Amino acid sequence: MSDRVVRRTVTVRNAQGIHARPADLLAKTASQFDATIWIERQGERIDAKSILSLLTLAAVEGTRLEICAEGTDAEEAVAKVAELIERGFDEADADSPSPTDSSPPQHRPGSIR
């Protein structure tokens, strides 16, 4: 039982930053731990288990974030979350935008009304 805060600084690597799919993955990963996990950026502190908060971070490629956790499995939590970010969320990069960030395809031909 440790109440020590574990911290690690990481850099967002994937070209599109923390958009919907990465935020989903990140929140999912964080939620697997009992520890309280949060992310700090320039004094701003958000809950890593909250996808909505992660999205409002609007962290783009190159953003430096501090991953922090407190609780029994804090060490492992920080390691897993940091690794996920450093791996660039396993996104096959940049050239084609991930379909996650557009609405489901709709067939909507030009319409005058």
Place this chain on the structure above:
Amino acid sequence: MLSLQGIAVSPGVAIGEAFVVDHEGFRIPRRFVPQDAVEYEIERLQRALDAAAAELEQNRQRIDAQLGSQYGAIFSAHLRMLQDPQLVEKLHELIRTRHYSPEYAVSTTLREYAEAFEQLPGHVLPERAHDIYDIERRILRQLLGRRREELSHLDSPAVILAHDLTPGETAQLDPEKTLAFVTEVGGVGGHTAILAKAKEIPAVVGTGRFLHEVAGGDLVIVDGDHGHVIIDPDAATLERYERERKQHQALFQQFEQLRELPAETADGVRIELAANIEFPHEVRAARRRAAAGVGLYRTEFLYLASDEEPTEEDHYRAYAQVVEAMEGRPVVIRTLDLGADKLGRAPADGEEEANPFLGLRSIRLSLKNIDGFRVQLRAILRASALGPVQVMFPMIATLGELRRAKMVLADAMEDLDEQGIHYDRRIPVGMMVEVPSSAVLIERFLEEVDFVSIGTNDLVQYMLAVDRANREVAELYQATDPSVLVMIDRVVRAAEAAGKPVSVCGQMSSEPGQALLLLGLGIRRLSMPPVNIPEIKAVTRRVRCDECRSLAERALQMDLAREVNALLREELRRILPDLVNHHPTSPDTP
């Protein structure tokens, strides 16, 4: 205080409490729950969240299977948003400590998130705001059930604020209880706008998104003359509008006094001012404004009121009521002028039309559904035994269509003859000129009809290729574009040469400046919503025909609608200074 600018579609100023109807018709009142109901409400919220999550999970699986997991991932993110611990905690807190109803808590909280997203840099994340609204709707749908708030059951007078109102919903609005309405989408000349005018309810449409910033019960000012909407006004603004509302009433009372005076120009030329009506009961408004007749009786309401095809008796009753109430004044009944989409009876294969305005609508629909068309024509013919009825076909684009429509009419006459049912054998048969092709060949059409009526709303839309309900291009919709004026001029001259009556029944008739222009082009019959008749009569009585003619001649030589509008404004200011003050944006309003 929040100020919005929309498109003014129905005149008048109204001040009252907001009644908010959301995107899918959900009313989100600022409602509170009593202390002892908090736990129950939190449970209700939890059930709604669980149900919404189950729905999303189903969607995810379906999309996964259909399109692959990268698309299903969208729903996975939605699902996580829906179950976001921060969100859920916040909702609980609002219900527990501030006693918000779950609906109100969901709506406030998610809209805060959506707004936060919209503020984010770049373009990808702000787009996520749509997701938040989508989640909000999902939860609300669970909380409120699928029923759309019944607008017809307003218990006290209110200003209706909605994303959109269907024509059916507008039709239900009770003018006694509806002080005004405002919709986020829509444009001038849309069906909703026409209905608002018919019901004499001040209305502004196309304001863009604002509903997330209002709550039911907020004080709202709607200025249907200028398209302004003010939410939660400060004292000075409120006072200014109270004053304006009084002036508005005074001006219109002044116009009403012209009721007994003839509609004629200052040099004594008689102008026929007729009424456009939609519902039988509007005939009272038409009579009150001393309309010379009904220049356009729209019959769509018969089809919109129920899912069933109207019977001959449904038609007949509606027509007979109007013909009898007009006591010998002419009534022009227009056959069905709706798209299949509006009728909720899409073509058999269920495919939505990509371009409904170029699709199966109006006379095309009637000619595809000959049985229903014959039913309507029989009823019109029967009504012609009661008074001077004229029948008019909308959206005629080719001579072939006109001839087919006339053939169905002839068939219906034959049937009535066989059955010994009375009707006016010499019923005048006319057509709307609203598709450019019919204006181009107008001489040939005139040989086959007894009268024509220019439907400027659609004519402008089809000539300039502009959807007037589309905010992105609404400003390109200019009835005063010289190409439109040249077309009208051409139709008027051809009709004069053929000795057949020509009238205008579109929006142009009821805009004071544009009405002057129409008089100058030689139009002597204007048909408009009853509410506009007194004002147009006032304008007419102050001008001479030669003034209008030279105005029209100058306008025809111009290159741009903007120039024509400036000319009309200047002319109106000269002739009717008091009116221009009242119409500062007209006739420039798109």
